Amino acid sequence: MLLKDKIAVVTGAGNGIGKSIADLFLENGAKVVGLDIVDCASDNPDLTMLKVNVSDFNDCQRVVEEIFKLYDHVDVLVNCAGITRDAMTKKMTEEQFDQVISVNLKGVWNLTKMIGPAMQERGYGSIISISSVVGIYGNIGQSNYAATKAGVIGMTKSWAKEFARKGENVRVNAVAPGYTMTNMMKTVPEDLLNKFKGLTMLGRLAEPIEIANAVLFLASDMSSYITGEVLNVNGGMRL
């Protein structure tokens, strides 16, 4: 019960890694508000699912107001919602570039801007944003995605300084997963998935729960002296 009675907000909680994080947080005693762009129902009284487009500033303001009506504070924010729109840069459209920036980068900024200062005021909080192995090593056909995932690391390090600058116990970290078996991987051809497996020391892709476990560690007081860090969870992958 590492998050007993903690209030956690998880974006992208409808599917994949975000869903796994929300489920694991619930198992560990948290009350979770899951945010997603698709409608998601919940029959668990400790899980409230709300619909929002994280890239839309006004929509985020609306949903954050709703969260603060449900709970008077937030202990943990996980920025997990993300998309890919892959193409070689020569063929990538401006729309593909802008879409990925607006969800993966601006979406993370929107929620953190609206929840981080409240944590700072209260003097307690943990913010975890999901970066990627691609934000560290880059990848062919993912210049837009790599920019956002490297950007998440830059924002994480800035916020770690900003939100604790007067000694507040607000920690800000990123998790950089390797390739993980979710819907996001469905468009990746089998031969490429096998190549990615071969690039890891463990010889396999990650399961969502393996990423969620790392996020739980950073969310909980188990990591009380860790901030401004990027935790690589990639099976020893080198791209």
Ligand SMILES: NC(=O)c1ccc[n+]([C@@H]2O[C@H](COP(=O)([O-])OP(=O)(O)OC[C@H]3O[C@@H](n4cnc5c(N)ncnc54)[C@H](O)[C@@H]3O)[C@@H](O)[C@H]2O)c1
């Ligand atoms: N799967 C991987 O291999 C992998 C590797 C490294 C990092 N990541 C990152 O992990 C995170 C989760 O990815 P995943 O694999 O679980 O993907 P996924 O597609 O399974 O889940 C993403 C979730 O985000 C939601 N979402 C998308 N756009 C949104 C928006 N504008 N507003 C609110 N919600 C939105 C989707 O509806 C979905 O439920 C992403 O940030 C992704 O970039 C994934």
